[in-house]
Amino acid sequence: MRASGVERGSIHAALKKAMTTFPATVMLLGSGELGKEVAIAAQRLGCRVIACDRYAGAPAMQVADLAEVLPMTEPEALLEVVRRHRPSVVIPEIEALAVNALAELEDEGITVIPTARATAVTMNRDRIRDLASAELELRTARFAYASSAEDLHNAAEPLGWPVVVKPVMSSSGKGQSVVKSAEDLDQAWEAAMANARGTSNQVIVEEFLHFDQEITLLTIRQRDGSTLFCPPIGHEQANGDYQCSWQPAQLSEEQLHKAQTMARTVTDNLGGAGLFGVEFFLCGDEVIFSELSPRPHDTGLVTLISQNLSEFELHLRAVLGLPIPTIRCATAAASRVILADRHGSRVSFSGLESALSEPDTQVLLFGKEEARPGRRMGVALACGDHRADAQAKADRSAAAVTLQIEA
Secondary structure (H helix, E strand, O other): OOOOHHHHHHHHHHHHOOOOOOOOEEEEEOOOHHHHHHHHHHHHOOOEEEEEEOOOOOHHHHOOOEEEEOOOOOHHHHHHHHHHHOOOEEEEOOOOOOHHHHHHHHHOOOEEOOOHHHHHHHHOHHHHHHHHHHHOOOOEOOEEEEOOHHHHHHHHHHHOOOEEEEEOOOOOOOOOEEEOOHHHHHHHHHHHHHHOOOOOOOEEEEEOOOOOEEEEEEEEEOOOOOEEEOOOEEEEEEOOEEEEEEEOOOOOHHHHHHHHHHHHHHHHHHOOOEEEEEEEEEEOOEEEEEEEEOOOOHHHHHHHHHEOOOHHHHHHHHHHOOOOOOOOEOOOEEEEEEEOOOOEOEEEEEOHHHHOOOOOEEEEEOOOOOEOOOOEEEEEEEEOOOHHHHHHHHHHHHHHOEEEEEO
């Protein structure tokens, strides 16, 4: 449901009012590695940070002023913690939230970033895809929805093989499958259901695009309604989850213009202030909308080394109504994730001496206390003379880090 003119007007008026006194109190709903960097950026501006999540010891909690553990999908629990602290801004950092509670809080005058509606629309792939495709008429992959394994068989066949099957709601790319024939659809359904978050039992199935490049366009909406863009970020995924990224990605002027136009169209519709991660596929001259997150994006971790202002600093400046005079980017920068390969509850690292011996590199270890196969435990970042140079440095640095995982 679209916000009414009155609702949008009141939200816009509230957002245009920049915070003139600090410290502000920032509440994070979700406290993973991206939330941790948001917390650090907020604290550099003198803000008080309250980190909330469903489990204790989450990465952002390790640096926050205060931590709250609560069931994030239960409305009464979410309402209670926000009303008790009355933060200056509430910043959702995950999809699995009681979004109806956010709308109620917004009605009480609490600022939700970017807006409660934007959070609700983007928490499930079906709502943001319907908005982009049907309402805004952006080019997307052909798709259908299915609510059972039988529905999935009926929906997939007309799209042609292979197809991509995803839960309508999941964390990062968990539960995604590339399915090459009808025989594998039941397994894809089970994988989607096993990794789905929330209460939905629906999947989205879409045509497999033979794309040349996949990019993220970090899009910043400021409180005055103006929009800024970071240089595009290229990235590679495996099993639906980001593995490496580089900036700037090489696009033609026409491709960049199309991507920026689509990103501005959808973020203007969602409204509010803050940074959005807008994903696209590049197929020849075509630019195809993929997904959107109304918050800093995992592929944008590279901006911690590539830009004068990281995506986390840009997010906070936009949220708090602070100016962004310019965004500068290095000639070439890249990232490579550091992954766990097995389950365990005690994690330690070695090899940092070797990893950091590479010039122009950084290593971030996220402080996650539990490991599981494929879980992102850290990231290596590097600058170079060109993309291949930066990526090789990041790859070598990440490979030098060894995880010791105890059961």
